Amino acid sequence: MFRRRAQSDPGLPPVSIRFEGRTIAATGGETLAAALLAAGEEVFRASPVSGAPRGPFCLMGACFECLVEIDGMPGQQACMTIVRDGMDIRRDRIVEGEE
Amino acid sequence: MRTADVIVIGGGIHGCSTALECRRRGLSVILLEKDHVARHASGVNAGGVRRLNRHPDEIPLAMASAALWQSIKDLVGDNCGYRQTGQIRVAETEAGLEAIAARRALVEGLGYSHEQWIDRETLFGLVPAIARHCLGALYTADDGYADPSRTTRAFARRAAALGAEIISPCRAGIPVRTGDGWQVPTDRGPVSGAAVVNCAGAWGGAIAAGLGEPVPIEPVAPMMLVTARVPPFIAPVVASFDRMISFKQSPNGTVVIGGGWRGRAEPEANRALVEFGDLHRLIGNVLHLFPVMREARITRSWAGIEGMMPDGIPVISPSATAPGVVHAFGFSAHGFQLGPIGGRIVADLVETGKTALPIAPFSIERFQRASWREAS
Amino acid sequence: MTAGQDEPIFDLAIVGAGPAGMAAAALAGEIGLSTVVLDEQPSPGGQIYRNVEHAGGVPLPGASREKGAALAAAFRATALDYRPGTGVWHIETHPGEPCRLWLLRDARVGQVRARRVLLATGATERPVPVPGWTLPGVLTVGALQILLKSAGMVPAGPVVLVGNGPLLYLTAVQLAAADTRVAAVLETGAKADLRAALRHLPGFVASGTWRAGLALLREFRALGLPVVRDVSEVTIEGGDRASGVRYRTADGQSGTVPAEVVALHEGVIPASSLARAIGCDLVWDAGQATFRPEIDTWGQSSVAAVQIVGDSAGIAGAEAAPLAGRIAVLEAARAVGRLTEAERDRRAAPFGRALSSLLRGRPFIDRLYPPRLARSPLADPVVVCRCEEVTAGAVRAALASGASGPNQIKAFLRCGMGPCQGRFCAPTVTRLIAEARGVPEAEVGSFRLRPPVKPIPLAAFAAAMEEDAP
Numbered sequence: 001m002f003r004r005r006a007q008s009d010p011g012l013p014p015v016s017i018r019f020e021g022r023t024i025a026a027t028g029g030e031t032l033a034a035a036l037l038a039a040g041e042e043v044f045r046a047s048p049v050s051g052a053p054r055g056p057f058c059l060m061g062a063c064f065e066c067l068v069e070i071d072g073m074p075g076q077q078a079c080m081t082i083v084r085d086g087m088d089i090r091r092d093r094i095v096e097g098e099e
Numbered sequence: 100m101r102t103a104d105v106i107v108i109g110g111g112i113h114g115c116s117t118a119l120e121c122r123r124r125g126l127s128v129i130l131l132e133k134d135h136v137a138r139h140a141s142g143v144n145a146g147g148v149r150r151l152n153r154h155p156d157e158i159p160l161a162m163a164s165a166a167l168w169q170s171i172k173d174l175v176g177d178n179c180g181y182r183q184t185g186q187i188r189v190a191e192t193e194a195g196l197e198a199i200a201a202r203r204a205l206v207e208g209l210g211y212s213h214e215q216w217i218d219r220e221t222l223f224g225l226v227p228a229i230a231r232h233c234l235g236a237l238y239t240a241d242d243g244y245a246d247p248s249r250t251t252r253a254f255a256r257r258a259a260a261l262g263a264e265i266i267s268p269c270r271a272g273i274p275v276r277t278g279d280g281w282q283v284p285t286d287r288g289p290v291s292g293a294a295v296v297n298c299a300g301a302w303g304g305a306i307a308a309g310l311g312e313p314v315p316i317e318p319v320a321p322m323m324l325v326t327a328r329v330p331p332f333i334a335p336v337v338a339s340f341d342r343m344i345s346f347k348q349s350p351n352g353t354v355v356i357g358g359g360w361r362g363r364a365e366p367e368a369n370r371a372l373v374e375f376g377d378l379h380r381l382i383g384n385v386l387h388l389f390p391v392m393r394e395a396r397i398t399r400s401w402a403g404i405e406g407m408m409p410d411g412i413p414v415i416s417p418s419a420t421a422p423g424v425v426h427a428f429g430f431s432a433h434g435f436q437l438g439p440i441g442g443r444i445v446a447d448l449v450e451t452g453k454t455a456l457p458i459a460p461f462s463i464e465r466f467q468r469a470s471w472r473e474a475s
Numbered sequence: 476m477t478a479g480q481d482e483p484i485f486d487l488a489i490v491g492a493g494p495a496g497m498a499a500a501a502l503a504g505e506i507g508l509s510t511v512v513l514d515e516q517p518s519p520g521g522q523i524y525r526n527v528e529h530a531g532g533v534p535l536p537g538a539s540r541e542k543g544a545a546l547a548a549a550f551r552a553t554a555l556d557y558r559p560g561t562g563v564w565h566i567e568t569h570p571g572e573p574c575r576l577w578l579l580r581d582a583r584v585g586q587v588r589a590r591r592v593l594l595a596t597g598a599t600e601r602p603v604p605v606p607g608w609t610l611p612g613v614l615t616v617g618a619l620q621i622l623l624k625s626a627g628m629v630p631a632g633p634v635v636l637v638g639n640g641p642l643l644y645l646t647a648v649q650l651a652a653a654d655t656r657v658a659a660v661l662e663t664g665a666k667a668d669l670r671a672a673l674r675h676l677p678g679f680v681a682s683g684t685w686r687a688g689l690a691l692l693r694e695f696r697a698l699g700l701p702v703v704r705d706v707s708e709v710t711i712e713g714g715d716r717a718s719g720v721r722y723r724t725a726d727g728q729s730g731t732v733p734a735e736v737v738a739l740h741e742g743v744i745p746a747s748s749l750a751r752a753i754g755c756d757l758v759w760d761a762g763q764a765t766f767r768p769e770i771d772t773w774g775q776s777s778v779a780a781v782q783i784v785g786d787s788a789g790i791a792g793a794e795a796a797p798l799a800g801r802i803a804v805l806e807a808a809r810a811v812g813r814l815t816e817a818e819r820d821r822r823a824a825p826f827g828r829a830l831s832s833l834l835r836g837r838p839f840i841d842r843l844y845p846p847r848l849a850r851s852p853l854a855d856p857v858v859v860c861r862c863e864e865v866t867a868g869a870v871r872a873a874l875a876s877g878a879s880g881p882n883q884i885k886a887f888l889r890c891g892m893g894p895c896q897g898r899f900c901a902p903t904v905t906r907l908i909a910e911a912r913g914v915p916e917a918e919v920g921s922f923r924l925r926p927p928v929k930p931i932p933l934a935a936f937a938a939a940m941e942e943d944a945p
Contacts, residue, residue: 001612001630002622002631003628003629003630003631004626004627005627005628006627030626034622034626034628038628042611048351048863052864053611053715053716054611055612055716057613057615057861058618058899059614059615059618060617061929062599063898064894065861067894072394073394094328094329094330094352137886142886248886248887252877326930327894373926375565375567379936379940382933382937385933386937393933393937394932394933395933396930396931396932397927398893398896400925400926400927
């Protein structure tokens with residue numbers, strides 16, 4: 001859905017992250033949201049009420065649509081998180097039960 | 100001037116329950132609410148439907164109210180989010196165990212059996228996520244919780260459907276005696292009635308004082324936290340004998356945390372402020388009791404204004420100075436469960452001046468007695 | 476974290492390091508105020524000048540890049556306690572006491588105290604609720620800007636831009652330059668908007684911003700992109716993700732444009748969450764169709780120790796923000812006894828003149844690019860609150876069953892209670908209430924906001940407490 005316009009800055013270290021078990025190559029210094037979008041991932045979570053697929057919307061920390069689970073901690077904003085080598089990411093999928 | 104048999108001041112759960120019960124008995128009702136129904140304590144409390152660990156004087160009322168909660172949907176036309184998930188109060192230390200022992204002796208001595216001792220293994224079975232240092236607990240299996248705002252609104256809606264006139268926003272002043280009845284000045288013109296009910300919560304003290312019977316009520320602002328949704332992991336409501344905490348997971352996955360930590364109450368400004376300096380100690384308590392909560396995220400905090408009495412129990416009482424006036428306020432941050440029975444008691448008092456339930460301990464005159472004055 | 480008592484009390488805490496915050500901080504340092512700057516981003520610049528120190532591989536047209544870089548350089552050259560990557564999630568303000576700012580940095584809760592607070596929290600996209608706006612593949616134009624500026628990324632497939640305003644045209648130009656296929660620009664501007672704006676043209680011309688604006692518009696038109704004007708209805712189509720946009724114009728033309736990415740933009744509104752949570756009074760700004768904090772010419776809010784500047788006080792743009800920031804700092808310096816009133820006035824005068832000249836240009840822009848989709852009638856099934864998935868129909872039903880204000884809608888429906896704390900539904904809820912009750916939005920008001928303004932992991936408190944333990 002998104003592509004990188006140019007080769008990334010050679011000064012930035014390549015990092016490797018995992019998303020839902022898949023290994024993704026990313027660039028040090030970029031946000032997790034950017035890294036996932038560049039890797040073709042657009043569904044970051046299931047909405048908590050209906051379970052509908054959701055992805056990044058504002059990318060500036062305001063909308064909370066890009067919430068993911070990072071290394072076991074759910075509810076983290078991918079757009080406000082800088083990638084780190086070895087991050088293990090899963091979709092946030094807390095869907096409420098029937099009342 | 101608008102006139103009714105009963106003028107109810109306050110649109111919290113006790114005011115709305117009173118309005119409903121009075122209508123069921125055929126009395127005409129005008130309810131005056133200065134903000135909107137369920138704006139303060141009744142809308143923002145933790146929603147505990149709890150008999151566990153109540154003040155002994157309140158137990159008979161709580162038992163009677165619990166029976167009404169069983170058929171809350173028939174009463175108000177909505178199930179109010181009521182769930183009987185159980186309430187648990189754990190002991191974490193030897194001192195906690197001693198408190199449990201004393202509590203059991205007290206409650207059993209009064210002839211009640213709703214509070215059960217459970218050992219560690221039973222506790223861990225009921226609440227797998229609780230920290231393993233817990234030593235045991237008191238448990239009331241058929242206590243639970245409801246949605247406080249929804250419940251209060253359901254009472255108001257049913258009362259209105261039966262013909263109660265709910266006026267909001269409408270701020271009531273001090274009732275004035277006129278002939279056999281009362282006139283209540285408001286910012287939308289006076290209303291009059293044969294009886295006046297003071298269900299004004301933290302603001303109830305001002306009305307009592309205006310009627311010549313001041314009470315030592317203190318407005319307080321218990322603080323609450325709520326988290327983003329987490330996967331379901333706990334059913335009962337949990338409190339502790341050793342630390343200030345109340346803890347429950349809502350059906351939608353959010354976790355609601357309280358326990359009596361107080362923020363800043365500003366009743367004149369009609370607001371209550373949260374102070375995180377103290378709330379972080381509550382968060383420490385949460386993590387101590389539920390290590391799994393490290394992963395949860397706090398999304399909101401709030402504080403609601405409650406009327407706290409020095410002895411921790413409400414005023415439910417005919418006025419000693421103003422004939423035809425009934426007080427029901429100062430529920431001291433645990434009046435929600437008593438809502439259904441509160442309306443019946445007040446309606447009894449309005450109709451006949453007495454009630455079958457033992458309300459002597461809640462008399463407004465208790466603060467005038469010499470013994471009280473000495474004690475305080 | 477707990478102690479705080481032996482921590483220094485700063486003269487000034489500045490929240491946000493965009494154009495307003497950077498300029499304010501540089502001047503505060505020059506005057507000698509002890510200043511802490513708290514900013515969520517990893518480097519100074521804010522959203523408009525995001526990554527301006529490195530340019531992110533994508534050159535921005537116009538002079539703004541240079542202005543941003545100059546602001547950042549001056550900011551960096553000033554001796555300050557600058558804390559990037561630091562979110563401020565609550566501020567306690569009690570008369571007569573220093574303000575206490577609660578922070579989140581490196582997954583740890585912390586706090587600082589300051590005598591004065593300057594909020595320079597910028598703007599946020601105006602929510603444009605249309606059918607399908609929650610589908611993956613639908614973003615704000617601001618989000619595309621961020622991907623461009625900080626990651627050098629552009630949509631791989633066809634993109635449709637929906638809305639109006641300079642940022643929409645700038646983005647179209649940038650995407651075209653990056654060989655991205657802009658399948659359509661669906662402009663929501665109406666002819667009447669131009670007529671309404673014309674009466675403010677003299678101010679706009681006098682403000683001097685017209686040159687850059689006109690150049691941008693020319694550049695945009697010269698690209699010959701498929702543009703549909705006067706678009707009055709938009710539906711984003713798709714199952715699990717956006718697949719295209721169906722539109723209708725005011726004169727009845729309609730069509731569908733396939734797209735992989737759909738970007739929405741009808742201007743920005745003040746990012747006022749912190750101001751609201753603190754309890755700053757808001758006013759309805761009819762010209763910009765939004766609530767904004769009520770401030771005086773010094774940026775002073777209704778809360779004694781708190782000033783608000785830049786777009787977070789009302790949208791005025793990246794050129795006005797530094798001026799407002801400097802003016803406010805001069806008043807803060809007076810308030811803490813560092814400047815006399817006369818010195819403050821003397822030093823503020825040139826900034827004030829430049830600012831009022833710029834502000835004279837604003838009504839033209841506001842009238843020329845008013846929100847349209849964001850102010851159009853909403854069908855019942857459209858999602859209003861994205862977090863809790865509350866529809867317009869549900870809000871209307873709650874209103875019909877007795878809810879009367881925004882805070883009751885919250886209590887009835889959980890609308891605005893999700894992690895975004897109402898940032899993306901508050902304007903819509905106010906509008907729906909105003910429509911249902913037949914009263915102006917100013918009278919309806921907006922959500923009360925509850926701290927924290929961003930979700931805080933309990934682990935972040937634990938981390939701070941472990942640190943404190945003896």
